[in-house]
Amino acid sequence: MEDGSIRIKQERYNKVFITIIPFGAFFIALFLGAVLIFLAGINPWEAYNYMLYSIFGNLRLFSEVFTHFVPLIFCALSFAVAFKGGFFNVGQEGQLYFGALTGALVGIYIQGLPAFIHIPLALLAGFIGGAFWCWIAGILKIKLGADEILNTIMLSYLSILLINFIVMYFLKPANSYISQSEKIARSAYFPKIIPNTQINLGVILALLIAIIVYIFLFRSPAGYEVRAIGENLEAANHAGINIIKGTMTVIIISGGLSGLAGTSIVMGTQYRLIPALSPGYGFEGIGAAVMARNNPLGIILTTFLFAFLRVGAGAMQRGVGVPLPISWAIEGIIMILVTASEYLSNKISANLIGGRA
Amino acid sequence: MGKNKLFSGVFILAFVLLIGFSTFALAEPLKVAVIFPQPITSEGWTKSGYDGLMKAKEDFDIEISYQENVSAGEIKEALRGYAAEGYDLIIVHEMDYIEPTIEVAEEYPDIMFAVIYGYESADNVAVVSGTNWEANCLAGAVAGLMTKTNKVGFMISHDSPIAHEFLNAAFIYGARKINPEVEVITTFVGSWDDTVKGKELAKALVKEGVDVIYSQCGVINRAVLQVCEESGIWAIGAVEDMSYLAPQTVIASAIAPTEYLVYGAIKDMINGTLKGGNVIKGIKDGAEDIVFNPSLKDKLPENGEEKIMELRQEIIEGNITIEQIREELTKQNVKF
């Protein structure tokens, strides 16, 4: 009886405690951000107010959050899947561009299809494009044992430059001097879900895919295999799991998801291929994934937060002149503190209720 | 998994709280916003736009805002942001952004947009640009004035209709106006920043006996300046007053203080004259001009400065237009 009561009390105490920590971390991060803004000579209260006022005060601007949310979620999922499978794909940025290229090609050069065929076709092309770019790093690792972190990063730069080049010399309409492709066909536009906003099919697609990725990882045999390889390669090997096949699956899915990030920008926001397609979604996606501990459902929340902060950063700059680097710094502080707080709550839970891995 | 629920809790709560306390109110004067593709700290083009905005703020009763470092991927969001936040005039300081600007402008027909330079406009999108020829014409006149060999060089970055019909035509016209004997050798570098190639071409010009060079090629201009300095020939600065770079070489500069484009757009807006379509700002608006290097004024031929100033006055008064120039040159059988 006595023991029972100890246990219950203890667990309750811990739950409350552990719940408070990330909250606290988030607020501390906002506070530190406020200090930075203050140091820049701006009233932080006004800055935050403006951000919220501006975003929540207007559906159209609020909907801008989703233009970032969609590619971010794909990039974060891309990192998470690969990470779960023990493959450190940090080349989301490059795969995004490549997927944007292939998706855009299908969007531009295939004309006259009905939307319900054209959209899936362009998405498929984007998936393949991203998957292909990741596959290069994968095959280098599998065949030559080359480090994928380095390779995916290098390939990222390569991809960005390559797309720059392709747009400039091949896709740019002859009579234009701006380095951008023609627009994709109307039939490949993501239909808007709420008219006059940026909330389009991509949002539903992204959420759906996050859930699918979750189910894949935690409810399907293939996902189980992927996680087994990621957690303990040798044990997986001893269990007869085909490591190469499993790793390849991960590479394809991860790259493909990044590709979809690029395609979704082309089909949902820009409607054409431009060299400055991504303001760093790939890297930010990694941060969001880490913060969500690579859980696809958690990623929905963290990427939304980051997307929100992106729009918020713009709003704060427009409204009260908070320089962009400060907004980036705030984002970084949130990322670091919340991630660290998870570590802390882990450690506390380890000490109090067990859980040392 | 519990932790994920938690995150949502965290920030929803945070924002709801902040909104609750939010006591934001909008002010009344004309609200003007400028969007820059580069950081405002970057010298040159972007800085000049920023300066124009600041000048306007001093001179007029307006509320201003700007967003810097906006990439092609983010331009629509920035435009929509300003539009949603109730700005009356939104200026885009990058001609490459004309298409997204027109796209967003369609969504907000009640707001005025302006793009600095551009090739396409709309009912509520004004394209504000320089004349592309007035200062060039004066630069040509200075070249014609200074040359002893009767050969002057004009370096243009890219070959395009504008380059021929405006830049080159005006330069040749100006040169011949002062010195009918002069021969203008025009070269196209094909780049804004290939300084090596720029130098090569400049040296080639020198070999052909050119003794004044005017270069309109971005970063390359400075490299050309070096060549002129080394070869002991005259140079004419472009965009900014370049005499500080080579005080003994730059005889004059055809400046284009682009801050007057932003400034001018705002001024027109206040006067109620800003309309969709092309808005062209020239010498009389302060958006272009010629300035002499004060320390080299004694090197000018007699009455030289006066001659140039006469021509300048005629341009301001509208007695010379680019169409006339082209007609005249065609009549004289001069290629441009």
Place this chain on the structure above:
Amino acid sequence: MVQEIILSLKEITKIFPGVIANDHISLDIFKGEIHSLLGENGAGKTTLMNILYGLYKPDKGEIIFKGEEVKIHSPRDAINLGIGMIHQRFMLIPRFTVFENIILGQPSEKPPLLEKEKLHEKILRVAERFNIKLDLDVPVENLSVGTQQKVEILKALYQGADLLILDEPTSVLTPQEAQNLFKDLLALKEQGCTIIFISHKLKEVMQISDRITVLRDGKVVGTKKKLETNFQELSKLMVGREISFTIKKKDVQPGREVLCLEDISMKNKKGLRLLKNISLSARSGEILGIAGVDGNGQRELADAICRLQKIDSGNIKMLGQEVSSSSPRRLYEQGLSYIPADRKRYGLILNFTIAENLILKDYYLPPFKRGLFLNVPYINDYSKKIIVAYDIKTPSHLVQASKLSGGNQQKVVLGRELSKCPKLLIVMEPTQGLDVGACEFVHNKLLDERDKGVAILLFSTDLDEIMSLSDRIAVIYEGEIMGEVDPRKADVGEIGLMMAGVKYLEKEVVDG
């Protein structure tokens, strides 16, 4: 004689979700004694020691060390108090020398200077005092496991420990190395060190301890002086029932040949021979024991049979078929089960739950899979059944494998592999780290399988285990089979010689 008490634990209680790992444990340790902790798997020994070393925080209870109540929040606190712990997985940096490893993490006396010379001397003095012989300037990676353990001990001593905790130190050692360790421990004791020693091997416990405390289900069930107790009493205290130390075996009835190895050789990348011309055969219904000192090619041989490593020459036939064209998975599907030695590394995925670990080889087959998805309800039911059948001590099948005690982890592996009804079973070190009760359980399971007609290849460095279970014994030395003996006739000395590389003469004579 009244002994001075150096450490006194009072009412220590530690609760994990669903488990009371330590339940009001009170215990006195005398200065200068070797005190053993005995107990079944999951009895709470490691937890108790982790509390003492500051890795866990107790929910209740006090620790009185050298007469004062202390709060130990971290290993650093423990070290400062003079408590040292030798972990089972050594915390040494392989590329560093012994010297560098020892001074690692120790603040210098005169920062920023390191004063290597002085420290070097100081370490030597400590080593001399405790009679530990070590070359300080070799990289740790070049040392044997036993010597690495010595480094750990010296490090603890150098940090000023006078209470040393060793949690199952002998499970990674060969019998010789274990004996060397005991010599060192006795020398430490001479110098006034106090030692807490954990082992499942009763023999070792009886050899080295002064007193023995037995834990069961997180409670102290008794503390005995070594001289006043015996195997039977201790095991009864531990398990709550009599344990038979002699294994009753039915007569062997070998059936058809299940595994046939012909002239197998394997080289590593550097061209070093790992396996040399090995020929063996195993029939259904028999246990073929492979004896040998650890690291003599056992792992390579087992891996080769499972097609996890490629052989350079020779033939492997399983159930009459060449295995060379199969993948490991095909072999598993055909009735091969493999229980590798290092369960944490090869056998389990520590961050997976018990349920997830139990399906590691079958997740892709119905009924574990239904349609495109894992059949979660079935998997849960299945896991619960295995947990009961194999007596895995855990509050739930959804507990992470890393949170199980060592013995229970082994049972998870065992449960997974045996419930597949194998035809050929390869087991390595099946009872490493298992308590006597669990050992008995595993041994009986293996014999059951044998009687059901499974061919079993048993790799073990524990000679007693090999001798009592096997129907035939082959001895492996440096990748070569030294000979085959009949356990009923052979004597331990003879096998020992073969394990040290001496060929079995009698057999050669017969062959000749």
